Amino acid sequence: MIVHIMIMVARIKVEKREGEEAMIDIHSHILPKVDDGSKDLEESIEMAKIYLENGINKVIATPHYIEGWDNTFKEKNLEILEILKKALYQRGLDLDIYLGNEIYTTMDILEHLEEGKASSLNNTRYVLIELPMFDIPLFIEDLIYELLLKGYVPIIAHPERNAKIIENPNLLYTFIKKGALAQLNLPSLEGKYGDRIKSTGETLIKHNMIHFIGTDAHSKDKRSPRVKKSLNLLKLMVDKETYNRITYLNGIKLLEDEEIIVDSPIEYKKEKNFFYLLKTKMNIF
Template sequence: MASFLKKWFGEETPPPVTNFLEFLGTDMHAHVLPGLDDGADSMTQALAMVQEMQQLGYRKLILTPHIMGDFYKNTPDGIKAKLAELKQVVQQQGILIELGCAAEYYLDEWFVQRLEDKEPLLTFGDNYVLFETSFINEPMRFQEIIFKIKSNGYTPVLAHPERYSYLYNRWNSLVEWHENEVLFQINLNSLVGYYGPEAKRMAEKLLHHKFIDFVGTDAHSEKHVRVLQKLAGSSTFEKLRQLPLRNQAL
């Protein structure tokens, strides 16, 4: 019967690998809080994502909605309120996982104004601030903004540097930024080619040079969580396991 089904339907889908990301402990970049950005759009979807991420081995999730001055106008109070709602649902379902929140700040004029006004930012771990830039255009005044972040007592963490096309031929800029204590977080799915060959190449180069401080799922949906299965058992994954990633201390 099994051979007949295999002939009819093709290769059987292997069972999902569980707990292979247990060594990380914490995912520090995910868009799970429902209805706040382009991530989970309902509490049902958010709950499903949390369950699947727990099955991968995560014991803690730091949920990081976008904050963009002209598009995702989220606030710390609004993010914390949505986190409280999700925590209640997760507890009711008996899912044993710790949930926290921060944000993924877009490097725009509104972000700079927050720094100049000394407005408290949403952070994780040791006062880390996660930020992103345009994918295609180099941010203006980048070094000046990094200086402002540090002057306000935060440690800057650049989200998915492997995905910025303006950096694909500027490896020396990445080296300079990292030497200037800008920490790097890559997306795990970049290592399996989910975002294209250039992002994969850059992620592998960052891995080779040990320029990776954090890794995140950057999960916006259950699909993103399931793609992670491709990483399990790969040679790239074994190299990743050898890095002193800061996820483990969160």
């Protein structure tokens, strides 16, 4: 029986290409029955299989934490995580899962962390925070400062989906200069959230404003961890060193609670089309 399990595990381990490390997903809703992600344990197991098929063997479960909602707190999430890990082991699925939260932005994030309600990523200094979809709170720079002051490093989840950043990518540039990091959703690169989000994601990547990637997977179907196509698109946008850094190396440093040194972001300058330049030259604005 032991031999059978060992063979099974070996067969379902992720296969890595030569010179390439397996991606680390820092944003996933694989934890069953705690938010709008996986609906039950069996769906989480199916998601784990998809992760391995797509070359991913380390995942941080980041259920939503939203102030005022009926959240499942850190202690309960740890219990659910252990149940999931045991089920994966029994099925020979060699997927490492760690605990975190995707914390909706309020000025009380520090309080929720210190009270043990919300989780940083793998109990490290790194905290995944979610901006409102259509706005940016006026206090966001103060929040970044307060988190850094207390030893936490905020990672802004899927900034390419924020309406204000879509209009002005330099908002994220400012937050990064203040000390924040950022995580892109891989499905954005396939246009799964729309063309403007896809274009914004590409812009942020090209301007050194993305430090991690994630699936933001919620299920085994519509919002699944099937990201091979997205990863191939990413490879066309960046050099090999950058690809390995944002898919793997920064993730490893995060899991081990090491300091992550990033390249300076590049300020975005909107490209002027031919007709704009012609009007400018003719002074007809």
